[in-house]
Amino acid sequence: MKKYFLGFLLLLSGYAVINGQAQSDPLLSKCLMSTGPTAKYLKDFRIQLGQAASTDALRYKANMSLWKNTRYRFTLCTDENSMGKLILNIWDNSNNIVLSSVDRKTGTIFNYVDLICNKSGVYQIYFDFTEGQAGSGVSIVSMIQ
Amino acid sequence: MKGRVIISVLAISLAVLSCRNNSAKPEGFVLADMDSLTASANPGVDAMEEIYRNFSSPLEIANLFQVSGVPFSPAYLASSLNANEKTTSFQKALYLGILGADLGYLNMYEKTGTSIELLSSVKKIADGLNVGQFFDFETIKRISLNKSNLDSLLFLSVDSYSRMDEYLRKNNRSQLSAIMIVGVWIEAQYFATQVMKQYPGNLLRERIGEQKYFLEDLVRIVNPYCDTDKEFTTVCSYLRDIASKYENVKISYSKGEPSSSVKDGILVMTQTETSMVEMTDQQLAEIIEMTGIVRNKLIAN
Numbered sequence: 001m002k003k004y005f006l007g008f009l010l011l012l013s014g015y016a017v018i019n020g021q022a023q024s025d026p027l028l029s030k031c032l033m034s035t036g037p038t039a040k041y042l043k044d045f046r047i048q049l050g051q052a053a054s055t056d057a058l059r060y061k062a063n064m065s066l067w068k069n070t071r072y073r074f075t076l077c078t079d080e081n082s083m084g085k086l087i088l089n090i091w092d093n094s095n096n097i098v099l100s101s102v103d104r105k106t107g108t109i110f111n112y113v114d115l116i117c118n119k120s121g122v123y124q125i126y127f128d129f130t131e132g133q134a135g136s137g138v139s140i141v142s143m144i145q
Numbered sequence: 146m147k148g149r150v151i152i153s154v155l156a157i158s159l160a161v162l163s164c165r166n167n168s169a170k171p172e173g174f175v176l177a178d179m180d181s182l183t184a185s186a187n188p189g190v191d192a193m194e195e196i197y198r199n200f201s202s203p204l205e206i207a208n209l210f211q212v213s214g215v216p217f218s219p220a221y222l223a224s225s226l227n228a229n230e231k232t233t234s235f236q237k238a239l240y241l242g243i244l245g246a247d248l249g250y251l252n253m254y255e256k257t258g259t260s261i262e263l264l265s266s267v268k269k270i271a272d273g274l275n276v277g278q279f280f281d282f283e284t285i286k287r288i289s290l291n292k293s294n295l296d297s298l299l300f301l302s303v304d305s306y307s308r309m310d311e312y313l314r315k316n317n318r319s320q321l322s323a324i325m326i327v328g329v330w331i332e333a334q335y336f337a338t339q340v341m342k343q344y345p346g347n348l349l350r351e352r353i354g355e356q357k358y359f360l361e362d363l364v365r366i367v368n369p370y371c372d373t374d375k376e377f378t379t380v381c382s383y384l385r386d387i388a389s390k391y392e393n394v395k396i397s398y399s400k401g402e403p404s405s406s407v408k409d410g411i412l413v414m415t416q417t418e419t420s421m422v423e424m425t426d427q428q429l430a431e432i433i434e435m436t437g438i439v440r441n442k443l444i445a446n
Contacts (some may be wrong), residue, residue, distance in 0.1 A: 031302055032297065040295070041304065042202065042204060042205070042299075044300070065358070067205060068156050068352075068419070069212075070205065070209075073411075101412065110411070110412040111411065112410065113411070113413075113415050114412070114413045114414065116413065117416055118418065118419045120355045120396075121420065122442075142296075145208065
């Protein structure tokens with residue numbers, strides 16, 4: 001009887017550890033801490049993608065309203081086990097690119113991109129990993145005062 | 146034999162525990178009265194997700210107040226809302242939304258120590274809708290009392306609401322998700338219009354005018370339920386009353402190329418393309434008045 005009870009306790013503690021790990025996302029916590037002292041959290045995107053068949057377009061898409069007279073910060077955090085680095089493009093509803101976290105001229109990939117928004121509307125937010133590689137990452141959207 | 150029985154009991158106990166907080170397994174929850182609306186009225190999980198993501202949160206409205214130098218005022222809050230045994234699921238979802246906006250406003254102004262009573266109400270109402278397991282009351286309360294990390298507090302509050310909303314939508318209770326979003330929006334709109342009366346300014350005036358966008362989406366969210374329930378019929382007519390005041394508000398755009406710079410490793414993009422709101426003082430006054438009437442009726446029920 002004692003043996004079974006001990007076994008149950010072991011199973012239960014194992015469950016608690018696993019469950020606790022699932023609920024806390026270390027990358028999300030780390031990313032949240034790195035947005036900057038004047039940044040206020042607004043929302044987050046959690047991106048997990050496999051290897052892409054082609055690199056024609058960024059694969060993770062979300063719509064988001066961005067409002068005039070607001071400075072938004074997109075903080076991009078890539079999990080260290082990812083093959084590629086998390087990148088971001090934002091398009092407006094007229095299909096014009098508003099920003100990219102990749103500077104095509106220099107090849108620089110930015111982990112922080114601020115958008116000083118002057119046109120309220122729905123924007124398409126696209127994420128992927130460089131060269132369509134597999135990876136997981138988090139992007140935090142904050143407001144900067 | 147005795148051992149096998151014990152093992153079986155332990156296995157069942159673990160299975161029950163593993164279902165806790167698992168949004169993919171709704172079997173453990175008892176659905177409330179309003180939940181009997183037909184699934185055919187559901188506008189679709191994807192559509193709701195899109196609309197939910199598109200909505201200007203009360204945090205953004207409160208941020209605008211702060212940018213404009215507007216001081217905190219407890220007078221705008223509906224903090225006396227509480228649920229009892231007579232409160233319907235519709236009312237609980239509505240109150241959850243309204244209190245969520247109040248919580249966002251308090252958090253943005255870092256009035257976190259005073260938000261404990263409100264947090265308790267949110268928890269009680271969430272429990273009443275069987276979504277209390279997604280509201281991390283103890284952690285939010287601890288951070289609120291410690292005033293330790295505003296960003297973590299904002300994240301946990303928003304994340305809790307997102308998870309409650311997601312759970313409702315994915316478990317054929319989209320009508321409650323819809324009414325919760327109505328509650329959040331009406332309260333944020335109430336803040337904006339009340340502040341506008343006391344501290345008129347162009348930034349806020351434009352933001353109120355721009356709500357025309359979201360109001361159209363909001364009407365689209367609730368529209369499938371308008372004829373299914375008396376409470377929904379009423380809220381639909383309220384939203385149409387506000388929308389009618391926006392009818393002649395115009396939003397126009399001017400073109401421009403974005404400019405960029407790099408500062409301290411941060412890429413900064415500035416849009417030169419702009420949106421402009423055309424709204425007369427009379428239209429604004431009517432929107433403010435109608436918003437106040439609707440919001441006060443909703444919290445008086």
